[in-house]
Amino acid sequence: MNAEIIAIGTEILLGEIIDTNSAHIAQSLPELGIDLLYKSVVGDNLGRIVETLQRAWGRSDLTVITGGLGPTEDDMTREGICALLGEEPRVDAALETHLRGFFANRGYPMPESNVKQAWLIPSSRALDNPRGTAPGWWVERDGRVIVCMPGVPTEMERMWANEVKPELERRSDGQVLVTRTIKTVGIGEGTVDEMAKPLYATPGIGVGTYARADGVQLRIGAKAATREEAWSRIHPVEEELRRIFGSAIWGFDDDTMEGYLRDELVRRGQTLATMESATGGLLTSVLTDVPGASAYFKGGMVTYQTQTKIDAGVDPAVIEEFGVVSAETAGAMAKAARARFATDFGIGVTGVAGPDPEDGVPPGTVHVAVAGPGDGVSHLTIAMNSGRAMVKRRAVTTALLLLRRALMEGAG
Amino acid sequence: MNAEIIAIGTEILLGEIIDTNSAHIAQSLPELGIDLLYKSVVGDNLGRIVETLQRAWGRSDLTVITGGLGPTEDDMTREGICALLGEEPRVDAALETHLRGFFANRGYPMPESNVKQAWLIPSSRALDNPRGTAPGWWVERDGRVIVCMPGVPTEMERMWANEVKPELERRSDGQVLVTRTIKTVGIGEGTVDEMAKPLYATPGIGVGTYARADGVQLRIGAKAATREEAWSRIHPVEEELRRIFGSAIWGFDDDTMEGYLRDELVRRGQTLATMESATGGLLTSVLTDVPGASAYFKGGMVTYQTQTKIDAGVDPAVIEEFGVVSAETAGAMAKAARARFATDFGIGVTGVAGPDPEDGVPPGTVHVAVAGPGDGVSHLTIAMNSGRAMVKRRAVTTALLLLRRALMEGAG
Numbered sequence: 040m041n042a043e044i045i046a047i048g049t050e051i052l053l054g055e056i057i058d059t060n061s062a063h064i065a066q067s068l069p070e071l072g073i074d075l076l077y078k079s080v081v082g083d084n085l086g087r088i089v090e091t092l093q094r095a096w097g098r099s100d101l102t103v104i105t106g107g108l109g110p111t112e113d114d115m116t117r118e119g120i121c122a123l124l125g126e127e128p129r130v131d132a133a134l135e136t137h138l139r140g141f142f143a144n145r146g147y148p149m150p151e152s153n154v155k156q157a158w159l160i161p162s163s164r165a166l167d168n169p170r171g172t173a174p175g176w177w178v179e180r181d182g183r184v185i186v187c188m189p190g191v192p193t194e195m196e197r198m199w200a201n202e203v204k205p206e207l208e209r210r211s212d213g214q215v216l217v218t219r220t221i222k223t224v225g226i227g228e229g230t231v232d233e234m235a236k237p238l239y240a241t242p243g244i245g246v247g248t249y250a251r252a253d254g255v256q257l258r259i260g261a262k263a264a265t266r267e268e269a270w271s272r273i274h275p276v277e278e279e280l281r282r283i284f285g286s287a288i289w290g291f292d293d294d295t296m297e298g299y300l301r302d303e304l305v306r307r308g309q310t311l312a313t314m315e316s317a318t319g320g321l322l323t324s325v326l327t328d329v330p331g332a333s334a335y336f337k338g339g340m341v342t343y344q345t346q347t348k349i350d351a352g353v354d355p356a357v358i359e360e361f362g363v364v365s366a367e368t369a370g371a372m373a374k375a376a377r378a379r380f381a382t383d384f385g386i387g388v389t390g391v392a393g394p395d396p397e398d399g400v401p402p403g404t405v406h407v408a409v410a411g412p413g414d415g416v417s418h419l420t421i422a423m424n425s426g427r428a429m430v431k432r433r434a435v436t437t438a439l440l441l442l443r444r445a446l447m448e449g450a451g
Numbered sequence: 452m453n454a455e456i457i458a459i460g461t462e463i464l465l466g467e468i469i470d471t472n473s474a475h476i477a478q479s480l481p482e483l484g485i486d487l488l489y490k491s492v493v494g495d496n497l498g499r500i501v502e503t504l505q506r507a508w509g510r511s512d513l514t515v516i517t518g519g520l521g522p523t524e525d526d527m528t529r530e531g532i533c534a535l536l537g538e539e540p541r542v543d544a545a546l547e548t549h550l551r552g553f554f555a556n557r558g559y560p561m562p563e564s565n566v567k568q569a570w571l572i573p574s575s576r577a578l579d580n581p582r583g584t585a586p587g588w589w590v591e592r593d594g595r596v597i598v599c600m601p602g603v604p605t606e607m608e609r610m611w612a613n614e615v616k617p618e619l620e621r622r623s624d625g626q627v628l629v630t631r632t633i634k635t636v637g638i639g640e641g642t643v644d645e646m647a648k649p650l651y652a653t654p655g656i657g658v659g660t661y662a663r664a665d666g667v668q669l670r671i672g673a674k675a676a677t678r679e680e681a682w683s684r685i686h687p688v689e690e691e692l693r694r695i696f697g698s699a700i701w702g703f704d705d706d707t708m709e710g711y712l713r714d715e716l717v718r719r720g721q722t723l724a725t726m727e728s729a730t731g732g733l734l735t736s737v738l739t740d741v742p743g744a745s746a747y748f749k750g751g752m753v754t755y756q757t758q759t760k761i762d763a764g765v766d767p768a769v770i771e772e773f774g775v776v777s778a779e780t781a782g783a784m785a786k787a788a789r790a791r792f793a794t795d796f797g798i799g800v801t802g803v804a805g806p807d808p809e810d811g812v813p814p815g816t817v818h819v820a821v822a823g824p825g826d827g828v829s830h831l832t833i834a835m836n837s838g839r840a841m842v843k844r845r846a847v848t849t850a851l852l853l854l855r856r857a858l859m860e861g862a863g
Binding site (some may be wrong): 052053054055057059061062063064065068069075076077078079080081082084193211217249313318319320321322323324326327328330332333335337338339340341342343344347351367380392393394395396425426427428431 | 464465466467469471473474475476477478480481487488489490491492493494496501503555605672712726727730731732733734735738739740744745747749750752753755756758759763792804805806807837838839840841843
């Protein structure tokens with residue numbers, strides 16, 4: 040089954056809103072055995088919407104549309120589909136009752152313009168949307184399917200998961216693609232590729248490598264009539280790759296480094312604290328992006344000024360001798376964080392996020408240090424002047440990887 | 452002039468990489484007087500690339516392509532354009548010398564596959580790319596233009612700014628669209644709309660309202676033969692809107708709330724400190740996303756555990772009486788931050804980011820407090836269980852707006 044995705048909305052076309060819906064949908068199509076061939080964006084213009092729909096109808100078995108289901112004149116997805124199929128909309132009594140109830144529950148009358156959200160055409164049925172007023176449309180005719188969902192991501196994601204995906208799964212008579220991602224760190228992509236190469240020729244399996252900020256990923260893919268069959272081909276390859284890469288593997292599929300660190304620290308009953316300047320709180324924010332971080336994370340300090348670092352326990356002699364942006368000061372910050380919060384591990388980050396140099400240190404220079412239970416400190420320095428936001432993100436990833444390394448070494 | 456944007460790459464199509472290039476380009480087209488009508492994404496498949504290029508060539512004066520200029524077999528943008536135009540590529544001697552020099556400077560030999568990055572066709576000329584090995588292509592024939600740029604955002608952004616945009620500006624013989632955005636806060640969209648309505652009928656001007664997380668924006672747009680003429684129509688409308696909205700206006704165009712707060716605090720010579728739990732460092736990270744924040748931001752604490760809050764100066768009696776997730780504890784945290792770092796203002800944030808309730812408090816409940824120089828404390832509470840990431844972002848925006856309000860009141 041071939042598919043394409045169309046996002047409708049002038050704000051998306053003009054880049055005022057970044058379209059994350061299309062990526063969300065695209066990522067779940069392979070496991071349904073659906074091949075995605077095109078994505079497109081069109082503004083709130085009926086002529087161009089219809090033109091785009093006609094092309095999709097002509098070439099794709101499945102067209103997934105997001106956006107343009109609101110109540111205003113600018114929302115023209117339903118009108119576009121009516122024009123495409125030459126069908127007349129009518130107000131569905133049950134949908135209208137439901138819609139009026141939605142407004143009544145919130146205690147205000149329904150604007151009459153909203154009534155078009157209760158439209159149906161002969162080829163469409165409504166898709167439930169408990170998170171908003173716009174139901175989706177499942178349109179089916181001549182063996183082709185169009186799915187329309189709201190543009191608001193939370194509404195779209197629920198409708199996709201609860202209404203659309205199960206229906207597409209039921210219809211999947213072809214082959215399903217199952218993928219397994221193995222996440223490694225500490226080995227370059229070329230070497231990973233060399234090490235995995237003996238498995239590339241396994242029949243019925245595809246293996247690829249992908250370089251990411253947090254290490255190199257190996258992806259195993261298998262296409263088969265059933266998920267079980269696909270998994271039965273993946274498992275032996277995964278076992279072999281686990282054997283080859285051993286402790287260089289830190290996670291699988293959707294695992295994140297912050298989730299790995301939480302699991303590992305909680306499992307060991309160990310704790311962590313941070314002291315950061317260049318990353319300005321982002322390191323701590325990422326560490327606590329996973330639920331349950333309070334079980335191991337005791338506290339963090341953002342010491343944006345030199346005096347604040349000293350007040351927080353950093354030895355002023357270290358700053359005096361090596362400078363505030365130095366591996367030594369990062370180490371002293373890691374130790375001070377560990378001491379202040381009485382934790383097993385401490386992370387220190389100091390650097391110049393940019394855009395300007397500070398005290399002669401070029402922007403993009405960041406020192407990261409981890410202090411561990413044995414009073415040992417490890418450092419990493421990055422130098423990459425790629426803009427303030429990117430420098431901060433890169434430094435956070437470096438800190439997470441360095442902590443992981445310290446945990447591994449402590450375990451060894 | 453009509454334009455469309457095409458992003459080429461299977462990783463973008465499948466949602467493994469979010470395409471930010473298209474938004475970057477789209478945002479700068481209006482000021483060039485260029486109307487963007489379509490955006491699309493196509494994978495690394497020559498047939499589908501050529502099909503997409505043919506449609507663009509048939510309907511758009513300008514097609515802007517990103518991606519597919521790398522050295523591998525998967526990179527087929529150049530091949531697609533050769534097929535579209537029926538032109539043969541040849542290796543350009545000057546480009547090849549430049550390319551080999553790029554590798555020589557880095558001290559390793561050029562893989563022979565890279566030589567296609569030195570290709571030109573009769574209708575193309577190279578666009579300089581000092582940040583990478585792939586030059587862009589400016590393709591022009593029969594009055595139509597195709598621009599090809601690398602997919603790596605930093606390479607693309609430089610090429611767009613230095614090579615492509617100036618050339619498009621030179622050719623702009625039509626009308627330019629100039630827009631001015633005025634950012635307000637504290638007034639609902641319906642009321643902003645009512646207040647601005649008298650100006651909607653101004654000839655040669657468009658005015659619209661847009662609801663955003665940090666308030667309602669007013670956008671004034673004018674299309675004219677020159678930028679000067681467009682600005683001369685915008686200015687009187689802007690003046691009138693400034694008069695109408697007064698202190699509800701906090702910024703213009705690309706201004707951010709964190710930039711506004713930095714400017715305002717630096718101007719007043721006042722300082723800030725934070726103590727956050729639910730937002731886990733994100734508030735401090737956002738505050739320090741703007742350069743120069745160290746001039747007013749003295750320090751932050753992420754007190755993820757109750758004992759850490761007490762150690763940092765929060766009165767345990769307040770936590771005991773009202774609970775750790777309460778407006779009172781947020782206020783005590785704001786005061787403790789202010790006291791600990793000896794600043795003029797302190798922000799405290801406590802809440803339940805989710806996904807699970809804590810001590811009977813539902814997820815998505817966050818209390819934000821600001822303590823000011825007069826020992827006064829103001830609070831805001833949000834309750835919106837929309838996922839951990841969204842709750843954190845929403846709480847940060849609320850904290851910034853609350854600080855802004857405290858600054859305004861202090862000034863009044």
